[in-house]
Amino acid sequence: MSRRRFSDQVVFVTGGSSGLGADTCELFIQEGAKVFVTDILERDIIKRLGADNACFHTCDVSNPEDCENAIKACVEKYGRLDVLFHNGARLPPLGDVVQHDVKAFQDIISTNLNGLFYLSRVAIPQMREQGKGNIIATASISGLGGDYGLSSYNAAKAGTVNLVRSMAIQHAKEGIRINSVCPGYMLTPMTQAMQDSAELGEEFKKVIPMGRGADPKEIGRAVLFLASDDASYITGHALTVDGGTMAHTGFPQYTNFLGSG
Ligand SMILES: NC(=O)c1ccc[n+]([C@@H]2O[C@H](COP(=O)([O-])OP(=O)(O)OC[C@H]3O[C@@H](n4cnc5c(N)ncnc54)[C@H](O)[C@@H]3O)[C@@H](O)[C@H]2O)c1
Incomplete structure (x- = not known):
């Protein structure tokens, strides 16, 4: 029998019309939720999800007014949150800090980190009033370690992991749990250029112990777990869902050079 852990619950999603966001909206709806989908583009997401269980509102998460208005519109529409x-997030152009444009760095921090602050400061009072609430932020394993050419992305995702921890401890006694999910390499539109390179694909297989990228639904199911009562004693956590990538030190495979036994 399928589970319906989110019956009568309202879920607000940013970056909800593509990739992980869209797939997770679908999973929440399958478990009984109404979903308030936001993004900078609609991309026919309501056609996909069905207008009975979802509605769309434009929200650029780098804009504090957009964030405040969207949360208010959600509560107005469904009566709760x-x-x-x-x-919602995006990748910067690749390059080291010398090559990275100042405005581009600021834009990535603004989109990939600041949005969590803008949204949470409006969502938390509503959740407090309801006596319970849940925030899950998509961080990344790129918030736990560094990548070549992705300084602003690394900084923003690390900030996300720690902003989550800070908010989690401050609002724990109010019944609000706050966690981040840290995906590894996911097969979504964001990584299309990487997927298009067969050689890079082989490199990914080498560094991911499971030898493949994730179907976004494999991350979405972790998001639903964190949002559900199954995770009732978990807050301030950064949950890696990465096929084992972060379990590896990054050192070479000794056995290929030194033999084993
Ligand atoms: N794909 C990966 O390998 C990977 C790995 C780790 C973490 N992530 C994270 O997962 C999340 C989802 O990404 P995805 O892989 O599904 O990619 P995606 O490009 O399919 O989805 C990202 C979504 O964010 C939206 N977005 C971009 N800028 C925005 C803004 N200013 N305001 C609101 N929305 C905005 C996009 O329109 C898009 O719908 C992101 O936070 C990303 O950083 C992705």
């Missing part, structure tokens, strides 16, 4: 799944 149970889960905030903050997921």
Whole structure:
């Protein structure tokens, strides 16, 4: 029998019309939720999800007014807010800090980190009033370690992991749990250029112990777990869902050079 852990619950999603966001909206709806989908583009997401269980509102998460208005519009539409799944983000152009344009760095911090602050400061009072709430932010394993050419992305995702921890401890006694999910390499539109390179694909297989990228639904199911009562004693956590990538030190495979036994 399928589970319906989110019956009568309202879930607010950013970056909800593509990739992980869209797939997670679908999973929440399958478990009984109404979903308030936000993004900078609609991309026919309501056609996909069905207008009975979802509605769309434009929200650029780098804009504090957009964030405030969107949360208010959600509460106006559905009368409550149970889960905030903050997921909208983008990749910068690749390059080291010398090559990275100042404005581009600021834009990535603004989109990939600041949005969580803008949304949470409006969502938390609503959740507090309801006596319970849940925030899940999509961070990344790129918030736990560094990548070549992705300084602003690394900084923003690390900030997300720690902003989550700070908010989690401050609002724990109010019944609000706040966690981040840290995906590894996911097969979504964001990584299309990487997927298009067969050689890079082989490199990814080498560094991911499971030898493949994630279907975004494999991350979405972790988001639903964190948002559900199954995770009732978990807050301030950064949950890696990465096929084992972060379990590896990054050192070479000794056995290929030194033999084993
Ligand atoms: N794909 C990966 O390998 C990977 C790995 C780790 C973490 N992530 C994270 O997962 C999340 C989802 O990404 P995805 O892989 O599904 O990519 P995606 O490009 O399919 O989805 C990202 C979504 O964010 C939206 N977005 C971009 N800028 C925005 C803004 N200013 N305001 C609101 N929305 C905005 C996009 O329109 C898009 O719908 C992101 O936070 C990303 O950083 C992705």
